[in-house]
Amino acid sequence: MSRVTVITGASGGIGEELAYCAAKAERKLVLVARSSDKLKTVAEKIAALGAPAPEIVALDLADPKSGEMLVSALAQKNLKVFELINNAGYGLAGPVEQLDRADQVGMVDLNMRALTDLTLRFLPEIVAANGGVMNVASTAAFQPGPNMAIYYASKAYVLSFSEAIWFELRGRARVTCLCPGPTPTGFSARAKKDGKLRLMNLSMTSAAFVASRGWERFQRGQRVVVPGVMNEIAATLAPLSPKALVLWLASRLSR
Structure with a gap:
């Protein structure tokens, strides 16, 4: 029986870069995303690094049946x-x-329900192996976000859920919540589909940097990771600032 690291959303962006970090750490990987073709491309790149060939599972995790399907595929x-x-x-x-x-409902299904479902399904074997869970949130988790209301709210849930189970599982499994700021990935293009998304270049961090910092801190068991100095400052100040100001700034950034 093999122990594996499962990465969802692994077909591009931060997920792809996390797969490279895990491969370099000699993890046996299972990569999950909707696009089989994109997953195959990532798997080929990982094999080219001399790492074990990953297993790939093409699934739409917004589908309520996807968790059961992934469990079956691994079994x-x-x-x-x-x-x-x-x-x-x-x-x-x-x-x-x-x-x-x-x-918008699909966003809730993927960002919150699927993440929770997979965590609960796999937690017993993760704890048994003294392994870990990394949930990818965002600096959006630290404040409400007019013009991206559901996205910001979903990431606040991910952060709160992650910190709570970090406490519950301490000493038995690692739990890390990775909270990247603006990152040039396919996510940005999708967010622009129904509106213009303004990103602060000053706080922009690459997917490779986010993944590297996140993976390193995940291995240490750090509770929350915010890559980039400007992002750390923003995440610290947002909860301390007047709510009206925070709402106005967030609305301007996502117009």
Whole structure:
């Protein structure tokens, strides 16, 4: 029976870079995303590094049945989860009344329900192996976000959930919440689909940097990781600042 590191949203961006970090650490990988073709490309790049070829599972995690399907796929290959990295997610920019309802509910399904479902499904074997869970949130988790209301709220949930189970599982399993700031990935393009997303270049960090810092701190068991000095400052100040000012600034950044 093999112990594996499962990474969702591994077909690009931060998820892809986390896969490279894990491969360099000689982890046996299971990569999960919607696109089989993109996953195969990432798997080929990992194999080119001399690492073991990853298993790939093409799933839409917004589907309520996806958790059961992933469990079945791993069981068929006699794989047990050592580490789970919940990276899959998306955001949309625009007022809630102007965005498509199904797209917004889908955001809740993927960003919150799927992450919770997979964590609960795999937690027993992770704890048994003294492994770990990394949940990818965002600096959006530290304040409400007009014009990206559901995305910001979903990431606040991820942060709160992660910190709570970090406390519950301390000494038995690692739990880390990775909170990147603006990052040039496919996520940004999807967020712009229904609105213009303004990103602060000053706080922009690369997906490779975010993944490297996140992986390193995950191995140490750090509770919350905010890559980048400017992002750390913003995450610290947001909860301490007047709410009206925070709301105004967030609305301007996601217009």
